[in-house]
Amino acid sequence: MSAARQAFGELGERIAERWLRRQGWRVVQRRFRSGHRDIDLVVEREGTIAFVEVKARRGSEFGDPIEAVNWRKQKELSRSAFVWIDRHGRPRESYRFDVVGVLVEGERVRVRHVANAFALRSSA
Numbered sequence: 001m002s003a004a005r006q007a008f009g010e011l012g013e014r015i016a017e018r019w020l021r022r023q024g025w026r027v028v029q030r031r032f033r034s035g036h037r038d039i040d041l042v043v044e045r046e047g048t049i050a051f052v053e054v055k056a057r058r059g060s061e062f063g064d065p066i067e068a069v070n071w072r073k074q075k076e077l078s079r080s081a082f083v084w085i086d087r088h089g090r091p092r093e094s095y096r097f098d099v100v101g102v103l104v105e106g107e108r109v110r111v112r113h114v115a116n117a118f119a120l121r122s123s124a
Contacts, residue, residue, distance in 0.1 A: 008056060008058070009054075009056055011056065011104075012054050012055070012056025012102040012104075013030070013031075013040050013041065013054045013056075015056070015102050015109060015111065016040070016041065016052065016054040016100040016102055016111065017030070017041060019100070019111045019113070020041070020043055020052070020100070020113070023045075023113070024045050025043040025044065025045045025050070026043060026044050026045065027041060027042070027043055028042045028043060028044050028049065028088075029041075029042040029084075029088075030042075032080065032084055034079065034080040034083040034084070037076045037077075037079060037080045038080065039051050039052070039053070039077060039080050039081065039084065040052055040053055040054040041054065042084060043098075044093075047092060047093055047094060048093065048094050048095075048096065049089075049093050049094070049095050049096075050095075050096050050097070050098045050115070051077060051080075051081045051084070051095070051096070051097050051098070052097075052098045052099070052100055053069050053073065053077055053097070053098075053099050053100070053117075054099075054100045054101075054102065055068045055069060055099065055100070055101050055102070056101075056102040056103075056104065057101070057102070057103055057104070058104050058105070059103070059104075059105050060103060060105070064101060064103075064112070065101035065102060065103060065112075066099050066101040066112060066114055066117075069099050069117065069118075074097070074118050077097060078097075081095065081097070096115070096116045097116070097117050097118050097119075098113060098114060098115050098116070098117055099113075099114045099117040100112070100113050100114075101114075
């Protein structure tokens with residue numbers, strides 16, 4: 001991945017994090033790594049842990065950023081989430097997957113948050 005592309009991805013994550021904080025979420029962990037996979041943000045609010053995948057795009061010519069989280073990415077996120085839960089989970093918490101799309105078009109930034117975007121998949 002190019003340095004410019006990585007920097008833009010990090011910008012998208014910072015925008016998503018700021019947006020989630022304004023919605024009352026507390027960041028538990030940034031960029032949780034499990035092998036070569038990672039979870040962009042792990043956030044908590046009122047006993048719910050959300051594993052958040054952030055997708056950022058410059059313009060909409062390649063579609064909505066949310067659409068980029070396909071079944072393969074969902075499976076990878078699920079595997080990483082099982083590892084996170086095994087290491088850090090607490091019995092009374094509930095878990096879900098959220099996707100935050102960040103669309104940057106010039107000076108305009110749009111954030112779209114899809115709560116409970118998909119179900120936890122088996123780690124197999």
